Structure formats: structure tokens, C-alpha cells
Amino acid sequence: MADVLLSVEGLTRRFDVSKPWLNRVLEREDKQFLTAAEQASFEIKRGETFALVGESGSGKSTIAKMIVGLLEPSAGVIRFDGQDMDFASGAAMRTLRRRFQMIFQDPFASLNPRWRVGDIIAEPIRTFGLLRGAEIGNEVGRLLDLVGLSAADSAKFPHEFSGGQRQRIAIARALSSKPEFIVCDEPTSALDVSVQAQILNLMRDLQDEFGLTYLLISHDLSVVRHMANRIGVLYLGRLVEVADSKRLFTEPQHPYTSMLLDAVPDLALSGRRRMPVTGEIPNPINPPSGCTFHPRCPKVMDICRAQNPPDFTTATGRAACHLLATEVAAAEKI
Amino acid sequence: MRATKGETTMSDIIKKPEPGRFARAWDSDIAYSFRKSPLAIVAAAVSLLIILAAIFAPWIAPHDPFNPATLNLMDGFTPPMEPNQFTGNTYWLGTDNQGRDVFSTILYGARISLFVGFMAVAFAMVLGITLGLIAGYRGGWIDSLLMRVADVQLTFPSILLALLIFGVARGFIPPAYREAMAIWVLIVAIGLSEWVQYARVVRGATMVEKSKEYVQAARVIGAHPAKILIRHILPNVMGPVLVIATIGLALAIIAEATLSFLGVGVPSTQPSLGTLIRIGQGFLFSGEWWILLFPSLTLLALALSVNLLGDWLRDALNPRLR
Amino acid sequence: MKPPILSVRDLVVEFPTRRGTLRALDHVSFDIAEGEVLGMVGESGAGKSLTGAAIIGLLEPPGRVASGEIWLRGERIDNLPREKMRRIRGRRIGMVFQDPLTSLNPLYTVAEQLIETIRTHMDVSDKEARTRAVALLDRVGIPAAARRIDDYPHHFSGGMRQRVVIALALAAEPELVIADEPTTALDVSVQAQIIDVLKEICAERGASVMLITHDMGVIAETADRVAVLYAGRLAEIGPVRDVIQNAEHPYTAGLMGSIPTLTQTAARLTQIPGSMPRLNAIPQGCAFNPRCTKAFDKCFVEQPDLIARPDGRQVSCWLYDAQEKEVSHG
Numbered sequence: 001m002a003d004v005l006l007s008v009e010g011l012t013r014r015f016d017v018s019k020p021w022l023n024r025v026l027e028r029e030d031k032q033f034l035t036a037a038e039q040a041s042f043e044i045k046r047g048e049t050f051a052l053v054g055e056s057g058s059g060k061s062t063i064a065k066m067i068v069g070l071l072e073p074s075a076g077v078i079r080f081d082g083q084d085m086d087f088a089s090g091a092a093m094r095t096l097r098r099r100f101q102m103i104f105q106d107p108f109a110s111l112n113p114r115w116r117v118g119d120i121i122a123e124p125i126r127t128f129g130l131l132r133g134a135e136i137g138n139e140v141g142r143l144l145d146l147v148g149l150s151a152a153d154s155a156k157f158p159h160e161f162s163g164g165q166r167q168r169i170a171i172a173r174a175l176s177s178k179p180e181f182i183v184c185d186e187p188t189s190a191l192d193v194s195v196q197a198q199i200l201n202l203m204r205d206l207q208d209e210f211g212l213t214y215l216l217i218s219h220d221l222s223v224v225r226h227m228a229n230r231i232g233v234l235y236l237g238r239l240v241e242v243a244d245s246k247r248l249f250t251e252p253q254h255p256y257t258s259m260l261l262d263a264v265p266d267l268a269l270s271g272r273r274r275m276p277v278t279g280e281i282p283n284p285i286n287p288p289s290g291c292t293f294h295p296r297c298p299k300v301m302d303i304c305r306a307q308n309p310p311d312f313t314t315a316t317g318r319a320a321c322h323l324l325a326t327e328v329a330a331a332e333k334i
Numbered sequence: 335m336r337a338t339k340g341e342t343t344m345s346d347i348i349k350k351p352e353p354g355r356f357a358r359a360w361d362s363d364i365a366y367s368f369r370k371s372p373l374a375i376v377a378a379a380v381s382l383l384i385i386l387a388a389i390f391a392p393w394i395a396p397h398d399p400f401n402p403a404t405l406n407l408m409d410g411f412t413p414p415m416e417p418n419q420f421t422g423n424t425y426w427l428g429t430d431n432q433g434r435d436v437f438s439t440i441l442y443g444a445r446i447s448l449f450v451g452f453m454a455v456a457f458a459m460v461l462g463i464t465l466g467l468i469a470g471y472r473g474g475w476i477d478s479l480l481m482r483v484a485d486v487q488l489t490f491p492s493i494l495l496a497l498l499i500f501g502v503a504r505g506f507i508p509p510a511y512r513e514a515m516a517i518w519v520l521i522v523a524i525g526l527s528e529w530v531q532y533a534r535v536v537r538g539a540t541m542v543e544k545s546k547e548y549v550q551a552a553r554v555i556g557a558h559p560a561k562i563l564i565r566h567i568l569p570n571v572m573g574p575v576l577v578i579a580t581i582g583l584a585l586a587i588i589a590e591a592t593l594s595f596l597g598v599g600v601p602s603t604q605p606s607l608g609t610l611i612r613i614g615q616g617f618l619f620s621g622e623w624w625i626l627l628f629p630s631l632t633l634l635a636l637a638l639s640v641n642l643l644g645d646w647l648r649d650a651l652n653p654r655l656r
Numbered sequence: 657m658k659p660p661i662l663s664v665r666d667l668v669v670e671f672p673t674r675r676g677t678l679r680a681l682d683h684v685s686f687d688i689a690e691g692e693v694l695g696m697v698g699e700s701g702a703g704k705s706l707t708g709a710a711i712i713g714l715l716e717p718p719g720r721v722a723s724g725e726i727w728l729r730g731e732r733i734d735n736l737p738r739e740k741m742r743r744i745r746g747r748r749i750g751m752v753f754q755d756p757l758t759s760l761n762p763l764y765t766v767a768e769q770l771i772e773t774i775r776t777h778m779d780v781s782d783k784e785a786r787t788r789a790v791a792l793l794d795r796v797g798i799p800a801a802a803r804r805i806d807d808y809p810h811h812f813s814g815g816m817r818q819r820v821v822i823a824l825a826l827a828a829e830p831e832l833v834i835a836d837e838p839t840t841a842l843d844v845s846v847q848a849q850i851i852d853v854l855k856e857i858c859a860e861r862g863a864s865v866m867l868i869t870h871d872m873g874v875i876a877e878t879a880d881r882v883a884v885l886y887a888g889r890l891a892e893i894g895p896v897r898d899v900i901q902n903a904e905h906p907y908t909a910g911l912m913g914s915i916p917t918l919t920q921t922a923a924r925l926t927q928i929p930g931s932m933p934r935l936n937a938i939p940q941g942c943a944f945n946p947r948c949t950k951a952f953d954k955c956f957v958e959q960p961d962l963i964a965r966p967d968g969r970q971v972s973c974w975l976y977d978a979q980e981k982e983v984s985h986g
């Protein structure tokens with residue numbers, strides 16, 4: 001079994017969304033907190049693609065940001081290659097930081113419009129002091145070539161490129177510090193489908209070539225299924241199911257996973273009959289009691305309203321649903 | 335077999351030689367918008383004319399109004415374009431009570447006015463941008479503190495504030511240096527009364543920019559905050575700053591004129607346009623109108639044209655308003 | 657055969673710029689039959705939203721209809737005076753946009769907006785209009801419609817807002833609904849619900865739908881026929897099942913192959929090299945020629961017209977022109 005590159009334990013993030021102090025006093029309101037991620041735990045093995053899927057408010061981007069140090073966790077531990085990530089300690093983090101990178105959703109916002117492409121790609125090289133002088137230019141040229149652009153493009157500005165080309169530039173930049181692990185936050189959701197295919201294929205090729213490990217954040221189940229080895233499904237900040245990619249789609253264990261699958265438009269026109277999707281995501285500031293999915297769950301039981309379900313080991317991975325407890329109990333009786 | 339070579343862009347299809355830096359600038363949207371705006375062209379021409387005339391005043395001015403050796407009191411009160419009744423000398427715009435050529439004093443006066451204006455704007459910009467960047471990027475109590483200070487300052491008319499700063503500063507400077515330091519005190523006073531605008535705009539723009547992904551990308555690799563502020567955010571917030579700076583230049587020139595008119599600005603040994611106007615208004619009712627009129631017109635033309643240029647720049651940089 | 661509800665003929669939309677006139681739509685022709693849902697797909701910049709805007713007379717200046725005709729049930733509407741066009745919008749053509757907040761006025765309650773729309777276009781009393789409005793809200797799936805109708809738009813969630821917009825679009829019982837990316841801003845689980853509501857309620861009321869989206873999946877689920885736009889030109893138009901399962905235009909075929917699905921097994925996605933040209937750099941001949949694997953001499957010279965194919969399909973691709981010749985000559 002491949003070794004674990006990144007492990008996350010009990011990762012939690014709460015945002016203070018209270019009104020300003022004076023309003024609170026006048027309106028006699030308490031402080032309000034939004035729990036964007038609650039007790040998320042998972043492991044990513046070296047060389048695999050682990051995907052986090054979820055709808056808005058599921059906390060997938062919050063988890064990604066905590067892993068790369070853009071947000072401070074309220075609780076929990078992130079371990080990279082066996083070392084605790086402590087973003088407060090500058091010196092110790094410097095060597096760790098070089099080993100992971102991030103690709104963002106919007107290639108129109110992730111490249112500084114005032115910088116030349118060459119400088120954008122070289123920024124990690126310069127920041128980590130990996131190369132100097134003319135070597136940097138050569139390396140930038142090589143990276144541009146690697147992602148399907150040409151070395152001459154380094155003198156241009158981002159606005160001279162299309163969305164797909166910009167995402168290639170962002171990938172070249174992410175690769176420039178020779179990282180082992182890349183967090184990809186919705187890398188293709190701002191792109192057209194024909195360009196999306198190019199970028200997904202490129203990401204795969206690069207993974208094969210450099211043995212990269214990806215954490216893929218996406219709301220698009222088809223993309224996730226195509227790219228990931230294992231998938232974590234998030235709902236309102238909680239990891240409700242983690243399973244092997246292919247089996248998640250054939251044997252969903254959590255009712256929310258089934259609902260998400262049923263909501264995906266059926267391009268194959270197979271005419272499969274699906275469970276109609278109901279309800280909307282509740283306000284994360286006041287999540288429902290017990291299992292947060294219970295108001296929308298077709299299989300809801302009394303216990304779901306009262307207790308948040310623990311994780312149960314399943315044939316495909318693990319899931320947090322009270323139904324599984326009854327299944328486990330039933331199996332034990334036999 | 336790796337991803338196919340990049341997607342086609344305009345430049346791939348239209349193979350034309352790389353244009354030079356000037357050609358590119360000439361072809362840019364902002365240059366185009368300038369060429370299409372007669373008002374902007376006139377405003378730019380007038381501003382440029384006055385600025386150049388002020389810079390080259392020692393070479394252009396027919397007289398040196400500050401060299402007592404060349405002044406003749408007999409030349410005093412000569413009306414424009416008329417020979418003096420005693421000396422027979424003719425001056426384009428006439429002379430003042432001491433026989434100084436009004437045209438020359440305007441050139442030298444504009445020099446002082448523009449110097450104070452540019453320096454005050456530069457001072458306000460540096461202060462405002464620095465504080466705005468820090469407030470916007472850091473947020474929290476630093477932001478609250480700076481913005482409350484700004485709010486309080488905005489409740490005072492800026493000219494009053496400049497007057498106050500001017501007065502306090504003079505109190506600290508020994509009398510021997512007051513004359514020499516006056517112009518610098520003026521610059522600091524005007525600059526301090528104008529920094530709030532820059533700080534507010536930069537703070538707002540910084541808060542927008544810092545949430546953009548290119549800033550996050552720099553944070554992921556652990557780039558130093560100072561580097562992120564200066565190299566990443568600053569270039570992207572300069573657009574609106576330039577607009578305020580242009581309009582601010584006109585404001586600073588007017589502020590300087592007001593202070594000098596009130597007699598608290600530059601000393602009369604180095605008269606600015608405002609000082610000239612103050613001197614001139616004393617002669618308005620005795621019939622020597624030209625001593626007041628021509629400096630006033632110059633100030634008006636300068637402030638108006640710079641202001642119009644600022645308005646045009648704001649519209650040109652903000653295409654949504656068109 | 658009944659005449660179509662909407663008939664667009666050789667529509668050309670141009671944007672004059674200082675660097676020359678850009679042609680954003682180039683001789684686009686299609687019909688929408690009564691009760692039909694026509695899907696309009698294309699990448700961003702292909703001109704799908706522009707087509708919708710041109711039909712309802714809301715092109716943003718400097719864009720303008722340079723030539724072509726738009727007919728609504730036998731009446732030409734592209735050259736109508738502004739005032740007449742405004743009466744057609746809302747009354748005969750309903751609109752649903754991507755962002756529900758642009759269609760709803762935040763300062764008025766949902767009831768006020770619905771009743772106003774109903775009364776502007778129909779001769780009914782205030783009370784009658786309110787009854788209709790409540791029934792409509794109930795129909796689009798707003799729980800406790802009679803109570804919630806007096807709420808303001810911001811009291812509703814994103815999905816509920818889009819339901820209100822659909823109710824608003826259908827309030828005056830239009831013959832045609834133009835829905836421009838109606839689900840793009842919504843979450844996956846809400847998307848499916850909105851699409852269902854839109855489809856059902858339009859079918860119930862016999863309204864035809866022009867569904868503009870970049871999402872092939874939504875089209876597959878909803879549309880009867882689909883029109884594929886590329887660089888402002890129609891690449892292919894035909895019954896949904898045929899186009900999706902057996903695309904004839906190389907662009908459509910590539911597009912279909914590049915979409916990952918829940919059932920596919922290939923390790924790599926088919927990819928179309930390059931990207932759609934910008935409007936100022938559309939190549940001569942077929943706009944798709946630089947990316948087409950099957951392009952031949954003619955494609956680089958002459959722009960193909962729509963060629964009629966079996967089953968009411970039309971494809972603008974020289975491949976099919978040549979084939980027909982071979983068949984007729986051979």
C-alpha cells in the first residue's frame with residue numbers, strides 16, 4: 001500500500017459572522033458562528049487523486065484553503081509527509097511550502113494582470129530561491145513547453161491569452177517549485193467543456209510524469225469520477241461519505257450521495273429513473289439538528305433528528321449515516 | 335501526446351510584426367479615448383503649456399521680477415500693452431506697484447504654485463497609499479483606527495485643517511528658518527489635509543484585490559506581506575489613485591492659492607499665484623485691474639484644465655460609466 | 657403542418673468597434689415549433705445569449721441586428737418600434753435569466769411584481785390577478801404560496817427565487833419563454849428541480865421554450881431539439897437524441913466526446929485542440945477549420961451553409977455536401 005502523503009484529522013473551521021458589536025448590543029443578539037468545516041478527517045496517499053465534492057456551503061474550499069495555509073483551522077491537525085503543518089512557524093514551513101501548490105478556479109483572477117507570464121511562473125522559483133539568473137528564464141520556457149505553450153509566451157501579459165491558456169499558465173506556475181502535492185480548487189469550472197477536457201487531460205499527463213498527488217475540489221461529479229481515485233462527499237461542512245471513486249457511483253452508501261448522483265443530468269439519455277431531488281441546502285449558520293441532511297433525506301428516522309451519526313465502515317469506504325448502524329446491527333444478529 | 339499546443343489567439347492568426355512601445359501605447363484604449371475627446375486634448379494642452387512655461391520661466395520670462403537691480407519703481411502701475419508714462423517701457427500684461435512685469439511674475443508664480451501642488455500631492459499620495467494598503471490588507475483594529483481618523487478628518491474643511499497644521503508647524507520652527515521653511519510647511523499642511531482620499535480609495539481597492547486568487551497564490555508560496563502589497567496589490571490599485579491625484583493636483587493648487595491669499599502661505603519674496611492674487615486685489619478698486627485679473631485667469635485656467643483632465647481620466651479608466 | 661412560433665432567418669448581429677465591425681452572429685436560422693423546447697448550446701462567446709437578446713430586442717449597444725428577420729407566429733418583430741416590442745416582451749415572450757436577482761425588483765414584494773405583470777398584459781381585476789399569482793407560485797413549487805407571496809425577493813433562497821422568476825415569466829401566458837442559463841447559478845441538486853419545473857409548466861401551458869445553456873446535460877434532459885452554435889454560426893441543429901448520440905458536425909462530435917460522464921470508462925477525454933476563435937480572428941471558410949481533424953481544402957476557403965440531412969437535421973459542414981454529391985453522381 002502506498003504511503004500517506006497528507007493526512008487531516010478533526011479539521012474544523014468556524015467563521016464569526018456576528019453583526020458588529022454595537023448592533024449586537026442594541027438588537028440583543030448573541031454572537032453567530034458559521035461552521036464551514038466540522039471534524040473533517042481523511043488521508044491522501046502518495047500519487048493518488050483524492051476529490052472532495054459538495055455543493056455550495058459544503059466547506060470544500062474551506063478545507064482546501066486550510067490545507068495550503070490560506071485559512072487557519074479552528075481545530076484539527078494537518079500532517080504533510082508525517083510533519084505537522086504549523087503555518088505560524090515561518091522557517092520550518094518554508095521547506096514544506098515548496099512541496100505543495102495550489103491551482104485556482106478562475107484563471108482570470110489567479111494571474112496578476114500587471115505581471116508578465118514569465119514573472120508569474122517564476123515567482124515560486126524566486127521566492128524559494130531555487131534558481132538564479134538565466135537559469136530562471138530557461139526553466140520558465142521549459143515549463144511553458146510542458147503545458148503546451150511556447151517559451152516566447154513568457155514576455156506576454158495574461159490578457160493576451162484565452163481562459164484555457166491561462167489555466168495552463170497557472171499550472172506551469174504551480175509546477176515551477178517542483179511540488180509533490182497540488183490542491184486543485186475547481187480547476188475547470190470556469191472553462192468551456194472542450195477546454196475543460198484539455199486541462200483535465202493535461203493534469204493527468206503531468207500526474208503520470210511527475211508522480212503528483214492531487215486534492216481535487218469540485219462540484220461536478222462527472223469531472224470527479226473521471227479524475228479521482230477516491231472521493232469524499234461533503235454536506236454542510238461534514239464529510240458524509242468517503243469511498244473508492246468507481247464504487248461510489250455504483251454503490252452510494254449515504255442518501256445524500258445518492259441524491260447528488262440523481263441530480264446529475266443524464267447525458268447518455270439512458271432513461272434511468274431517478275429519485276426526484278427535493279429541498280435546498282439549509283442555512284449553514286443554523287444547521288438542522290442531528291444529521292444535518294435529515295430534512296431532505298427520504299429515509300429519515302427519529303434518531304437522525306436527534307443525533308449526529310458517527311462514521312461507519314462500509315464495503316466501499318466509510319459513511320456517516322444512522323441507516324448503516326441498523327444494517328450493522330442486523331448483520332450482527334444473523 | 336501531451337496536450338496539444340496552445341489554443342489559437344488573435345496573435346497566432348494575424349501574423350504581424352511586433353509593434354514598438356510607442357505604437358502600442360498609441361493604439362491602446364486609453365490613448366484612443368484621449369484622441370476622441372476634444373475637451374481632454376484642450377485641457378492637456380493648456381495644462382502642459384502652463385507647466386512648461388512654469389518650468390522654463392527663467393528662460394521665457396522677459397524680466398526677472400525678483401532681482402531688485404532690474405526693477406524700476408518708475409515702471410509701476412503700467413497698464414497692459416501701453417507704454418509707461420515715465421519710462422516708455424511697454425509690458426504685455428502690465429506691471430504691479432513695484433514695477434514688476436506681471437507676465438513674468440505669473441510665470442514664476444505658477445512655478446511656485448505647481449511645485450507646491452505636485453509636492454503636496456506626492457506627499458498625500460505616499461502617505462495615503464501606504465496607510466490605505468496597510469488598512470485594507472490587514473483589516474482589524476488597524477483598519478478601524480485609520481478609518482476613524484480619516485472620518486474625523488473629513489468632518490473638517492481641508493483648508494481649515496491645512497491652516498491649523500500650518501499654524502502649529504510655524505510655532506515649532508525658529509523664526510530664523512520660517513521664511514525658508516514656509517514652502518515645505520505649506521506642502522506638508524496641504525498634503526496632510528488631502529491624504530484621506532487616497533487612503534480610502536486604496537483601502538477599498540486593496541480589500542477587493544487581496545481576495546483575488548493571484549494574491550492567494552502568492553500567499554500559498556509564503557511570499558512576504560510587504561512584497562505582496564508592493565509587487566502584487568499596489569500596481570493593481572494605481573488606476574483610481576491616478577484619477578484622484580490629477581484632480582487632487584487641481585485641489586492642491588487651489589488650496590495653496592487660498593492659503594497664500596489668506597497670507598499664511600509662501601512669503602511675498604517668492605510669490606505664488608495665490609500671493610499675486612492677494613497683492614492684486616488691493617489695487618482692484620483703484621483701477622489697476624490687470625494686477626489681479628491675469629494671475630487669477632492663470633490660476634483658473636490651470637485648475638480647470640487639470641480638473642477636466644482628471645474627469646476624463648476617470649471616465650477613460652472606468653469604461654462602465656460610458 | 658402548423659407554422660412555427662418563432663422563426664429566425666439569416667440573423668446577423670454586428671458590433672461596430674474602432675478596429676472594424678465584429679460579426680457576433682452570422683446568418684443564424686432556426687425555427688421553434690409550437691410546444692417545442694429548443695436547446696441552444698455553445699461555448700462562452702459563441703453567441704447563444706446574443707441570439708436570445710436579439711429576439712427580444714434587447715441587444716446591448718453598440719450591438720445591432722445588421723440583417724435577417726425574426727418572426728413571431730407569422731409577425732415580423734425585428735423591426736418593430738421600441739414601444740411595441742416592449743409589449744411583446746413579457747406578454748408574448750417570457751424571459752428567465754441566469755441571475756434571478758436581475759429579473760426581480762428588490763424593492764417590491766413578489767405579489768406586487770406578479771400582479772403588475774398580470775394586469776399590464778391581461779384585463780383582469782386586482783383580486784383575480786392575485787388569485788392567479790398565488791396559483792402560479794403554488795404551481796412552480798413555492799410552499800405556502802398564499803403567505804409567501806407578500807415576501808420580498810431577498811426572503812427567498814436562490815432556487816426559490818428562480819421559481820419566482822419562472823412564475824413571473826409565465827404570468828402573462830406567453831407563447832414563448834426564453835431561458836438564458838436558468839440554472840447556472842444554482843447548486844446541482846437545485847438545478848434538476850428548476851429544470852423540471854420549467855419543463856413541466858411550459859408543457860402544461862403550451863409555451864415553447866428556447867433554452868440557452870452551456871450545459872449539454874441540461875439540454876439532454878430538457879430539449880426536444882438542439883442547436884449548436886460555434887463562433888456565431890450554427891454548426892448543427894436537430895433532434896436532441898440524434899445530435900447527442902450521433903453528432904455529425906466534427907465540432908459537436910468533439911464537444912460530446914470531451915464531456916466526462918458518469919458512465920464513461922476511457923482514461924482520457926477526447927479533446928478538441930485549441931479554442932474557439934475570438935470574433936476579431938474568425939478564420940476564412942469554416943470557422944472551425946483550424947481545430948477540425950477532418951478539414952479539407954474547401955473548408956479553408958468557403959463558409960458552409962446549413963445542409964439538410966435526414967430526420968430534419970441540418971449541419972453546416974462541407975463533409976456532408978461532398979457525400980451528397982457522391983451519392984447523386986454515383
